[in-house]
Structure formats: structure tokens, C-alpha cells
Amino acid sequence: MEWTTTQHVWLVLGCFCVAFAPRLIPLLFFRTRKIPDWFNEWMRYVPISLFTALVVKDIFITPTYSVTIHQIPDMIAAIIVIGVAYWTRSMAISVILGLLAVFLLAMFL
């Protein structure tokens, strides 16, 4: 079944709600309250844990949620991106070289 544009509009509105609520509620909750120190210290480990989880999902997890190690071009390109990011500290260069690497590797592997 093809989706109609009206359904797409409803989908976007629904997505807005489920995306907005988790962004707003913690900011609202801590807006006037004093945030406990232990909570701030815990939150400092959130970005690293989250971004790693997202990368693992992209590279090692299949759409049906089992582990795979067969996405060789992505794995090699990921290592290249890590190296480029470490040495250049540039987000744009990292992304563009990463795309280029995965494109070339997918072609030759």
C-alpha cells in the first residue's frame, strides 16, 4: 500500500509529538530545580554511550536486530573516519571522506 500525502502529514505530526516530549520534559523539570551533582556526573557519560550505541547499530546490527560482521565496507570506512576525525578534528572532512571511503570500498569489495 502506497502512503498518501495526507498520511505523511499525520505521520509527521505524530513524530513531532514523540520527538518533542522527550526533549522538553527534562528541560522543563530541571528548569527551576537544583540538579543534584551525581546526576550531572552521570549525564557526562551519556553522549559517548549514546553515540557508540548508534554507531554499533548502524554497522553491526541488521534491520531484523541480529549481529552481523559482514558489512566490511562500513567497518573499514568507520576506521578511516575515526583516524580522520582524530587528526583533523573536522566534522565536515570526516563525513565527506567517510562517504567517499564507503563508496569506493563498496565498489571494490
Place this chain on the structure above:
Amino acid sequence: MGKFAERSDAGAPYWKRILDASLPVDLSYIPIGLACGILLNASGFNVWTTLMVSVMVFSGGAQFLIASLLATNAPMLSVLLMMFFLELRYALLGSSLSKYLHDQSLGFTMIFAASMNDENYALNYLKFSTDKKFTPKEALHVEHTTLIFWTISNLIGSLIGSAINIDLTIVHFALTALFLYMIVMQLKNGLIIVICILSGFLAAFFMVLTKSTLGLVISTLVASFIGFMIEAAIRKHHPKSGWLKSMKNPAGTPEEDVDNE
């Protein structure tokens, strides 16, 4: 491009300072936004719905997910459910930024929350933690600058997608590369590297276990909590431990000063 974000030329006009601060994300949004626009177009979104989703949802991961789920004809409810689990992580981002947004008005908080996402969060978090003079208003304008770049790239991608044929799996890697970049930017000491590796294994474990992106949320909570507990234990028993010592970095990014507050 990292140098743009670090230069603090106070004499430059306001809009230029905001643009400089947001430039790393703005520039990488061009390929990723194009990629996302192309994928959305392939899954049936037209230019107007693409405009709507990029302003209202404004999340690379979420929009890529919408595109891939629509391509497999998933029902509306399951798309929304997946979105909810994916977007739950923003609760963690909001919590970790909240200390810098203390005592802002309700309206400001709502507008700020509406356009906060992984990338501008990373920018603003770094800015807040290294630049004491950085204000919530500037952070909001950084968000909106990234939003403009994102939306325009999405729209152009949507138009390109309707004109030519592109390998979508490669396009998807743009987002993975962006997350990898952000991981590398966070690796400041031995303990963080350990937590990073641990988080990777936990993520795989919990995603296979839950068969959904809920695994992402669980592994993030568990890994970050373990990091917090280990750090507390090290600070208590071995305050001079090398695990918490900052590593040198090749480009010389300013140190975070959150510890000295």
C-alpha cells in the same frame, strides 16, 4: 574546520560568531541533509512534507528511520513507536544540558527543546563547558542556524532524489560518520575509552535482546551509569589514577572546565 569553533573573536558581528560556532555542523549537514532528502523522496515524501519533517522533527536519525520504515511499508503505529524509542535519548541530552539553561522562561525552554538534536547539542554542550560567556540565547541561535542548513539541504536532496538515481545504503553512512566524529571528540581519557567500548557491546546485546531501538536507550543508561560509578570509585580511592588524566590531542582543543566549577 574545528578552528572556526574555537576562535573567540569578540569583535566580530553577532551573526558571524554564531555562524562560526555552528559551522562544523552546518557544513556536515550539507551531505547528510542531501542524503536524507534523497531517502525521504525515495520513500514517497514530496517537497512539502520533507519541509515539514525537517523543521518539526529535525533529527537525522529519526528522519533516516522514517525513510527506511516507509520503504518497508511499516504501519503508522509501529513507525511512531520506533520513533518514540529513538527519540527517548533526547531526554538524556536535555537532562545533561539543563544545568546551563537554569531559570530560563517557559517559552524559551519550549523553543529550545523543539530544535535541539544530537549535533547541535554536541556543539552547545562543548561551548557551554568551555566558554563561560556562552549564553542560552546564543545556544538557541546556534540551533536555528543548524536548522536552516538542515532544512535547505533536505529540500535540495528531495529535488535531487526525484531527478536522479542514487545508491541509498552508501548515503546512509553519512550519519554513521557523523556519530563517529562525535565519539572521537569525546575521547578525553582512558576511562571514557573503556566506557565507549563497553557501551558498544552493551548496545549490541540489548538491541538483540529487545529486538528494537529500545536497546539503545537501555544500553546508554547502563553504560553511562557504569562510567559514573567507576569515576566516583576512582576519585574516592585513587585520586591520582591515570585513567582520568586528560590525553593530549593533536589539534589542541580547549580543555573542558566543568571539573573546576
